[in-house]
Amino acid sequence: MNEDSQTAVIDGLGDRKMSRSNVDARMGGIEAAIAHYQENATPQLILLETASEGDEVLNELDRLAEVCDAGTNVLMMGEANDIALYRELIRRGVTEYLVGQIAPRQVLDAVTAIFEDPDAPPMGRSIAFMGSRGGSGSSSIAHNVAWHLGQEYGEEVSVIDLDVTFGTAALSFNLETQQTLEQALADPSRLDDQLLDRFLVEFDENVRLLASPSNLDAEESIMAGSLDSLLELVRRRSSFVVLDVPHRWAPWVQQVLLDADETVVVGVLDLSGLRDTKTLIDRLRKQRGPASPVHMVLNHHGAFKKTELSPKDFETATEVKPDAIIPHAPALFGTASNNGQMLGQVSGKHKSVDALIKLAQLVSGRQPQQKTKKGLLGQLGLKSRKKAKAI
Structure with missing residues (x-):
């Protein structure tokens, strides 16, 4: 494998989708692979690059097959743009053959396609929100984004409050529940769709909440062993799963931020906010890979006009353009919080x-919905004479 191909493989498989996989890149091509696997067990997938063409490639592949364990997948990369060779490689069991200069995204897509179950039900989109420090307003933004997802797409959105000691989601949505995240994680083997339905509390026709216990005695250790199975179950029933992640750096928090389809870091516009936001984004960007960028949101813009840093300062330091800048609006946020409402319910036309x-x-990963205004006849379910004739 030459250096360019090795870089493409390492970058492609460094994506967050492969975070639970072990990747080992070696130089030397098929000959080196044959020598290595004569002495070692073969992995689930071997990626090979070859400069050979025609029958020479097939002969090398036959020799490799002699040292491979049953069930090993082979993905090949080469220079020969030959349809007959491609068909023969596929006939002999090669999973995919990539031609020419390979980009990291090609490698990632080819590898994930091998292990995806085509019959598995679609999974909801997971979106994780975390503040770069406490008090950044990350939870409030997560809850409001969840509500807007429901309003925009009219599909089920599940909000999971992962702060087992100081979670605020139940207060934000003005909901009371005896069934919390702690009970849901206590015995994950019992969890199924029916039981999960009891834990998810309805806020409106779209939004469901799995609240935190907000209990100082809650054991955060339950998160490490049970959270994966819970999130998988919720993603199988909801179109969107919004994760309100506490400001901690425990291993389970890192895994949540790494596994999420979208990760959003919320910062505030002061010097420590800049430092912490840059630190967090730099780490996550390296772990998640170029195919899964980290989003940056700057909150409370304008709270301290004379002393606060500018969004441009954050963009320069992090090399990430802010995806959203939320104006400081204490009256709006305070009213919504006190009433157990979302901001859009209090003032739908506010800049925030x-x-x-x-x-x-x-x-959301989707195109914005095109919303058309209905006239009076349309609201009554009637057509104008002009339109009726055209139909």
Whole structure:
């Protein structure tokens, strides 16, 4: 494998989708692979690069097959753009053959396609929010984005409050529940769709909440062993799963931020906010890979106009353009919090609400819905004479 191909493989398989996989890149091509696997067990997948063409490639592949364990997948990269060779490689069991200069995304897509179950039900999009420090307003932004996702797409959105000691989601949505995240994680083997339905509390026709116990005695150790199975179950029933992640750096928190389809870091515009936001984004960007960028949201813009840093300062330091800048609006946020409402329910035309709608559209991974205004006849379910004749 030459250096360019090795870089493409390492970058492609460094994506967050492969975070639970072990990747080992070696130089030397098929000959080196044959020598290595004569003495070692073969992995689930071997990626090979070859400069050979025609029958020479097939002969090398036959020799490799002699040292491979049953069930090993082979993905090949080469220079020969030959359809007959491609068909013969596929006939002999090669999973995929990539031609020419390979990009990291090609490698990632080819590898994930091998292990994806085509019959598995679609999974909901997971979106994780975390503040770069306490008090950044990350939870409030997460809850409001969840509500806007429901309003925008009319599909089920599940909010999971992962702060087992100081979670605020139940207060934000003005909900009371005896069934919390702690009970849901206590015995994950019992969890199924029916039981999960009891834990998820309805806020409106779209949004469901799995609240935290907000209990100082709650054992955070339960998160490490049980959270994966819970999140998988929720993602199988909800179109969007919004994760309100506490400001901690435990291993389970890192894994949540790494596994999420979208990760959003919320910062505030002061010097320590800049330092912490840059530290967090740099780490996550390296772990998640170029195919899964980290989103940056700056909150409380304008709170301290004379002393605060500018969004441009954050963009320069992090090399990430802010995806949303939320104006400081204490009256709006305070009213919504006290009433157990979302910002859009208090004032739908506020600049903060507009920024949150755009953020929800961004992290949804979908195109914005085209909403057309109905006239009076349309609201009554009637057609004008002119339109009726055209139909």
